[in-house]
Amino acid sequence: MPLDHDQLRRYARHLTLRDVGVEGQTRICSARVLCVGAGGLGSPAAMYLAAAGVGRLGIVDGDAVDVSNLQRQILHGTPDLGRSKADSAKAMLQRLNPQVEVVSHAVRLTRANAPDLIQPYDIVVDGTDNFPARYLVNEACVLLGKPCVYGAVSGWEGQASVLAPHLGGPCYRCLYPEPPPPETVPAGGEPGVLGALPGILGCIQATETLKLILGRGTPLIGRLLLVNALDMRFREVNIRRDPQCPVCGAQPGITAPTDAPPAGGATAPAPAAGGREAATAPDIRQAPR
Numbered sequence: 001m002p003l004d005h006d007q008l009r010r011y012a013r014h015l016t017l018r019d020v021g022v023e024g025q026t027r028i029c030s031a032r033v034l035c036v037g038a039g040g041l042g043s044p045a046a047m048y049l050a051a052a053g054v055g056r057l058g059i060v061d062g063d064a065v066d067v068s069n070l071q072r073q074i075l076h077g078t079p080d081l082g083r084s085k086a087d088s089a090k091a092m093l094q095r096l097n098p099q100v101e102v103v104s105h106a107v108r109l110t111r112a113n114a115p116d117l118i119q120p121y122d123i124v125v126d127g128t129d130n131f132p133a134r135y136l137v138n139e140a141c142v143l144l145g146k147p148c149v150y151g152a153v154s155g156w157e158g159q160a161s162v163l164a165p166h167l168g169g170p171c172y173r174c175l176y177p178e179p180p181p182p183e184t185v186p187a188g189g190e191p192g193v194l195g196a197l198p199g200i201l202g203c204i205q206a207t208e209t210l211k212l213i214l215g216r217g218t219p220l221i222g223r224l225l226l227v228n229a230l231d232m233r234f235r236e237v238n239i240r241r242d243p244q245c246p247v248c249g250a251q252p253g254i255t256a257p258t259d260a261p262p263a264g265g266a267t268a269p270a271p272a273a274g275g276r277e278a279a280t281a282p283d284i285r286q287a288p289r
């Protein structure tokens with residue numbers, strides 16, 4: 001469908017941008033993206049995707065807004081306390097761009113509902129904050145052949161990648177075959193995170209999503225981007241697909257999404273590795289959420 005007068009004005013700075021233009025903006029306006037989680041990562045990701053004019057933007061979140069969320073979850077404000085995050089997100093995103101169809105799914109993603117929730121969308125942005133949810137999103141995306149734009153943060157560190165075995169590169173289970181053992185999960189409360197850090201990672205997720213929609217540039221497929229905000233260093237490691245992977249391997253052992261991986265059962269990550277960059281990323285005890 002051609003862009004109308006309002007769209008030509010609203011997206012003017014995309015229309016004059018190399019690798020977007022009218023054709024690219026038309027693609028963005030026709031795209032369907034599902035953000036799983038309307039928290040620290042999902043907030044900036046969804047806001048930039050809505051501002052960019054993504055045609056349909058789904059928001060899955062079963063939680064309500066808590067005052068401790070507001071330090072980083074900028075989709076929500078003080079008047080939204082107690083409100084469903086999915087509904088609060090929808091109100092903010094519609095205010096930002098009424099041309100976007102925002103679909104609020106005020107439910108927790110489960111094995112039972114994941115396929116139906118994800119199927120109508122082209123791309124999934126993983127903004128979840130715990131390992132069982134990440135494994136579930138990954139398995140559903142692999143089974144449905146949808147790219148998963150991954151981001152995670154803990155403390156001062158974060159990471160991002162595009163997980164899409166059908167486009168090359170590994171899935172989340174290739175990267176982290178097992179959840180962390182429960183004894184590595186810190187007891188007593190949520191680990192800290194610098195409020196602005198999920199802003200950085202969520203914007204990277206939005207950028208990678210738009211690149212996938214446009215089919216331009218070099219996506220973070222097969223590459224894990226590591227961010228250390230305290231030293232403000234970015235680096236990346238190559239990550240490979242595991243031919244024996246139970247999710248995306250040649251003979252997958254998992255043919256339906258699971259609510260939790262078979263081992264471990266941790267719901268919160270270990271704190272990110274203390275300070276300096278690890279030689280190789282994939283040690284889940286150091287994986288941020």
Ligand SMILES: [Zn+2]
Nearest residue numbers: 171174245248
């Ligand atoms: Zn895999």
